[in-house]
Amino acid sequence: MRRLANTLFLGPTLLLFGLFFILPMGMLVIFSFQGADGFTLDNYIQILTNPRYSKSLWNSFWLSVVVTAGTLVLSGLIAFFLARTEFKGKNLYMTLITFPASLPGVVVGFMIIVLFGNTGVVPMLTRQITGKAIGSFAYTITGIFFAYLYFMIPKIVMTVHGAVVEFDRRLEEAARTIGANELQALLYVVIPTLAPAFISAAAISFYTSMGAFGTAFTLANQFEILPIIMYTDFTLNFKIGSASAIAILIGVICVTLNMVSRVLLEKE
Amino acid sequence: MTRKTHISIKHISKVFPDGTRALHDINLDIAEGEILVLLGPSGCGKSTLLRTIGGLEQKSGGDIYFYNKEVSQVPVEDRNVGFVFQNYALFPTMTVRENIAFGLKLRKMAKAEISRKVDSLLEMMELVEHAEKKPRQLSGGQQQRVAIARVLAIEPEVLLLDEPLTALDAKLKEYLRIELGQMLRKLGITAIYVTHDQLEAMSIADRIAVMNLGVIEQVDTPERIYSSPKTDFVADFIGRINCVKGKMVSGADGLFVDLGFIQLPAPSGTEKRAGDEVNAYLRPEDIELVGTKADNSGNIIQAIAEQCIFMGDCYHVVARAGNEEIFFEVPNGARIKIGETVQVKLNAEKLIVL
Amino acid sequence: MGNSIVSKAFKVLAFVLILLTSAFLIVPIIFTVLGSFSAYWGQTMFSRGLTMRWYEYVFYYYGHTIKITLLISAVTVVVNTILGSMAAYKVCMAKNAHSKWIKFFEEILTLPTAIPGIAIGLALAQAYAVMRQSGILILIGHIVFTFPLIFRTVTGALRSTNFRAVDEAAASLGAGPIRRFFTVIFPAIRVSVLSGAINVLLLSLGEFNITFFLYTPFLMTLPVGMYESYASLRIEVGSAFTTLFLVLAIPLSLLLNRLNKSKTM
Ligand SMILES: Nc1ncnc2c1ncn2[C@@H]1O[C@H](COP(=O)(O)OP(=O)(O)OP(=O)(O)O)[C@@H](O)[C@H]1O
Ligand SMILES: [Mg+2]
Numbered sequence: 101m102r103r104l105a106n107t108l109f110l111g112p113t114l115l116l117f118g119l120f121f122i123l124p125m126g127m128l129v130i131f132s133f134q135g136a137d138g139f140t141l142d143n144y145i146q147i148l149t150n151p152r153y154s155k156s157l158w159n160s161f162w163l164s165v166v167v168t169a170g171t172l173v174l175s176g177l178i179a180f181f182l183a184r185t186e187f188k189g190k191n192l193y194m195t196l197i198t199f200p201a202s203l204p205g206v207v208v209g210f211m212i213i214v215l216f217g218n219t220g221v222v223p224m225l226t227r228q229i230t231g232k233a234i235g236s237f238a239y240t241i242t243g244i245f246f247a248y249l250y251f252m253i254p255k256i257v258m259t260v261h262g263a264v265v266e267f268d269r270r271l272e273e274a275a276r277t278i279g280a281n282e283l284q285a286l287l288y289v290v291i292p293t294l295a296p297a298f299i300s301a302a303a304i305s306f307y308t309s310m311g312a313f314g315t316a317f318t319l320a321n322q323f324e325i326l327p328i329i330m331y332t333d334f335t336l337n338f339k340i341g342s343a344s345a346i347a348i349l350i351g352v353i354c355v356t357l358n359m360v361s362r363v364l365l366e367k368e
Numbered sequence: 369m370t371r372k373t374h375i376s377i378k379h380i381s382k383v384f385p386d387g388t389r390a391l392h393d394i395n396l397d398i399a400e401g402e403i404l405v406l407l408g409p410s411g412c413g414k415s416t417l418l419r420t421i422g423g424l425e426q427k428s429g430g431d432i433y434f435y436n437k438e439v440s441q442v443p444v445e446d447r448n449v450g451f452v453f454q455n456y457a458l459f460p461t462m463t464v465r466e467n468i469a470f471g472l473k474l475r476k477m478a479k480a481e482i483s484r485k486v487d488s489l490l491e492m493m494e495l496v497e498h499a500e501k502k503p504r505q506l507s508g509g510q511q512q513r514v515a516i517a518r519v520l521a522i523e524p525e526v527l528l529l530d531e532p533l534t535a536l537d538a539k540l541k542e543y544l545r546i547e548l549g550q551m552l553r554k555l556g557i558t559a560i561y562v563t564h565d566q567l568e569a570m571s572i573a574d575r576i577a578v579m580n581l582g583v584i585e586q587v588d589t590p591e592r593i594y595s596s597p598k599t600d601f602v603a604d605f606i607g608r609i610n611c612v613k614g615k616m617v618s619g620a621d622g623l624f625v626d627l628g629f630i631q632l633p634a635p636s637g638t639e640k641r642a643g644d645e646v647n648a649y650l651r652p653e654d655i656e657l658v659g660t661k662a663d664n665s666g667n668i669i670q671a672i673a674e675q676c677i678f679m680g681d682c683y684h685v686v687a688r689a690g691n692e693e694i695f696f697e698v699p700n701g702a703r704i705k706i707g708e709t710v711q712v713k714l715n716a717e718k719l720i721v722l
Numbered sequence: 723m724g725n726s727i728v729s730k731a732f733k734v735l736a737f738v739l740i741l742l743t744s745a746f747l748i749v750p751i752i753f754t755v756l757g758s759f760s761a762y763w764g765q766t767m768f769s770r771g772l773t774m775r776w777y778e779y780v781f782y783y784y785g786h787t788i789k790i791t792l793l794i795s796a797v798t799v800v801v802n803t804i805l806g807s808m809a810a811y812k813v814c815m816a817k818n819a820h821s822k823w824i825k826f827f828e829e830i831l832t833l834p835t836a837i838p839g840i841a842i843g844l845a846l847a848q849a850y851a852v853m854r855q856s857g858i859l860i861l862i863g864h865i866v867f868t869f870p871l872i873f874r875t876v877t878g879a880l881r882s883t884n885f886r887a888v889d890e891a892a893a894s895l896g897a898g899p900i901r902r903f904f905t906v907i908f909p910a911i912r913v914s915v916l917s918g919a920i921n922v923l924l925l926s927l928g929e930f931n932i933t934f935f936l937y938t939p940f941l942m943t944l945p946v947g948m949y950e951s952y953a954s955l956r957i958e959v960g961s962a963f964t965t966l967f968l969v970l971a972i973p974l975s976l977l978l979n980r981l982n983k984s985k986t987m
Contacts (some may be wrong), residue, residue: 101981107897107924108808108862109808109809109811109812109903110808110809110812112805113805113806113808113831113869115808115864116805116829116862116865116866116869117869118830120846120850120863120865121833121834121842121866122830122863123846123849124835124842124845124846124848124849124850125841127845127848127849128841128844128845128848128849137823142828159848163890173739174739174740174743176843177739177740177743178744179738180738181740185756192832193744195976195979196744196747196748197743197747197748199746199751199972200751201817202749202928202971202978203928203971203980204927204928204929204930204945204948204967204974205761205930205951206930206945206948206949207948207964207967209952210754210948210952210960210964211750211754212750213749213752213952213957214750214754214757214957214961215746215749215750215753217761217957219764221750221753228986249746250746250747253747253875254742254747281726281729282729282732283728283732303848307836310838311837311838311839312838313838313839313840313930313931313934314930314931314934314945314949317934317949318949318952318953321953322959327838327840330840330844331840331934331935334847334935336843337766339846343844344844344848347844347845348839348841349839350838350840350841351837351838352903353840354836354837354838355833355837358836359836363885364954
């Protein structure tokens with residue numbers, strides 16, 4: 101009876117994960133080590149040595165770094181603002197600015213087209229004011245940068261908001277009474293105390309940006325970042341080995357940083 | 369001994385944005401080197417007043433002077449007040465040493481001087497062996513000492529302490545109460561100390577300001593607060609006391625208070641007049657059990673014992689006198705049975721009439 | 723004094739940044755909805771009047787993608803609600819709930835949200851290339867990818883209160899595991915199950931990365947359709963298509979907000 105219940109409760113899930121998650125991922129690992137004649141590390145080595153891959157790794161890395169930095173600053177500001185200001189319609193405001201977190205990557209891409217596309221809101225507006233369209237960069241790296249900000253900010257606001265709300269304001273007051281001005285209190289007391297939450301947020305932001313695909317693909321499907329290169333290798337060039345290696349690399353980065361962020365958040 | 373006025377609070381009021389009226393026309397002068405305790409029940413505005421003095425809260429009206437200088441435009445960090453918080457608010461990311469050095473670093477003091485000063489504070493607070501620990505590795509009492517060392521480091525003009533002992537357990541609290549009182553005296557620093565614990569207030573204060581519902585009811589020495597409360601609230605709040613409704617009457621040799629079951633001579637200097645309805649207060653220690661054959665010097669009443677509770681070092685007796693209930697304590701030897709009529713003597717000199 | 727000027731300037735800058743960021747997040751959503759009704763997206767929004775033309779266009783050419791997505795998402799939600807809450811129950815109530823094995827098992831079951839969709843998509847596409855035509859692979863991808871959302875919510879709910887004691891009490895009264903689950907446990911965690919289910923639904927409705935490796939021209943989901951319209955059609959069509967998606971997503975995320983609030987209260 102007990103055994104039957106166990107099988108009933110867990111069996112289907114185990115079957116599902118075994119067949120359609122562990123097995124395919126395992127095969128992905130195997131493919132990534134497969135060359136023309138057996139086992140090889142070439143697929144991984146080439147990511148660093150072949151300019152096509154190393155350049156996209158570089159691009160992905162920097163894009164993620166810059167997005168993470170921007171996201172931390174802007175989400176941090178909003179989280180502090182939300183935690184420390186009372187105003188009418190705060191709930192509505194919060195709902196509005198966190199909603200984009202539930203939008204799919206492709207829609208995020210479209211939002212950037214709406215804002216910064218050739219007929220986007222910003223270029224149209226600047227043309228009306230200055231006579232010259234400014235800010236029609238949707239299909240460039242700048243567009244991708246803004247697009248990543250667009251989905252990261254709401255997500256990170258939600259991640260750090262709790263920590264900021266729970267931050268004991270007396271720490272800040274203590275710093276003030278012994279001579280710190282607002283900025284010094286922020287720099288030396290508030291930020292260091294909230295560091296675990298913000299580092300965790302940085303980890304989330306970095307790995308999400310490294311693995312994001314739909315958004316960038318919507319805006320610039322030729323752009324050389326790892327996920328797009330991987331897609332191209334798989335569908336157009338039929339290079340299963342290198343596509344698998346890239347997928348594994350990104351996967352490892354994401355899983356590791358995901359673990360880091362969870363450990364830090366739990367510490368909080 | 370008249371000392372210079374250090375802090376002068378004039379007509380301070382505070383209304384929070386949500387409409388809560390926390391302080392109402394507060395007036396208070398604190399002398400140089402004085403330890404003033406703000407005492408009152410929870411929510412009466414003690415912390416708010418302290419925070420307003422420290423500059424952590426913006427006043428809604430009135431003025432605060434430090435040595436005749438109005439300070440409301442002076443930002444917190446420049447007021448040079450040492451603020452000790454209830455849960456100490458130690459910086460969790462810094463070691464004990466770094467916590468204490470923080471204010472000095474902000475003042476751009478030379479490294480060598482900082483470490484000399486921090487060392488001497490660590491020594492004074494008996495924290496030397498904990499210098500490199502983080503706050504969470506310390507006991508409550510140790511954390512409290514770090515909090516004090518941290519504010520002493522900046523040599524504050526005024527020390528503001530918001531329930532610095534409340535977070536500690538009873539034993540430690542009693543010990544630190546004495547310790548802290550001695551230390552404050554030794555430093556000779558002007559200090560405002562918030563607590564809702566009377567014992568703490570009595571043992572530490574030069575003067576106590578009793579607060580209730582955002583106003584100060586009375587400011588006096590601990591002795592006078594206890595022996596001559598000025599308002600019903602203070603009488604009731606401080607210590608334990610019998611309260612009986614009475615009426616002023618004029619008798620053969622002066623003014624009396626008629627309590628129904630007895631008439632007691634009114635305290636000298638009372639402003640009450642014959643016919644006034646009053647509350648008469650008498651502390652349990654001013655009620656004494658006297659034998660049946662006692663002297664007839666007066667102020668003796670008969671009462672029927674209703675409860676007799678063993679307290680360890682004495683019995684707590686509740687007895688009915690006329691329509692009123694009074695309570696007092698009797699020594700362990702005296703056995704009183706419930707229902708028994710006892711004779712007690714009221715010390716009329718200690719009677720308080722409000 | 724200098725400090726106070728710096729901190730004033732800092733505050734003004736912060737406020738401006740907050741305003742700009744908020745506008746950045748909200749404005750495009752508004753313009754998308756407006757644009758979807760505009761006859762011509764030009765200098766001014768409604769210079770050539772209002773129209774429903776773009777919606778008709780979307781329904782005509784992409785109606786099937788909406789149907790397919792609704793079908794896939796519905797099945798995903800049902801399957802994961804059942805599998806996810808049952809697995810969560812078993813993991814939390816296991817006799818050896820703190821053993822390394824259970825921990826490891828839990829890690830595996832939550833892994834799909836940590837791994838980027840493209841990796842899962844690629845893995846499934848390579849391993850089961852033969853199944854691709856049937857479309858079942860898309861469904862399986864969605865189920866695997868969204869499973870952790872409900873699994874995590876429910877384990878969280880089960881752990882936040884001492885359900886083990888409740889469960890053991892029920893067991894001592896003679897209730898079997900299935901009966902216990904449906905009569906004692908489930909009613910107490912149904913808000914969490916519901917919010918997990920909505921999370922699954924939201925993620926499944928918008929899933930693109932995995933699906934993009936698995937779809938066929940005859941089996942296209944709504945997000946893939948949207949992608950195609952963004953890449954090759956007028957911005958007004960994209961707006962209409964996106965607005966249709968918003969019509970699905972906004973009520974769900976409002977409901978989710980509400981549920982999360984009622985849970986924390
Ligand atoms: N930031 C605030 N906003 C609104 N009302 C407040 C705020 N801070 C305090 N109050 C209110 O002001 C009143 C006085 O609060 P205060 O903290 O000064 O009391 P207290 O005497 O220190 O009490 P306790 O002994 O509990 O610390 C209370 O009614 C409290 O609810
Ligand atoms: Mg208080």
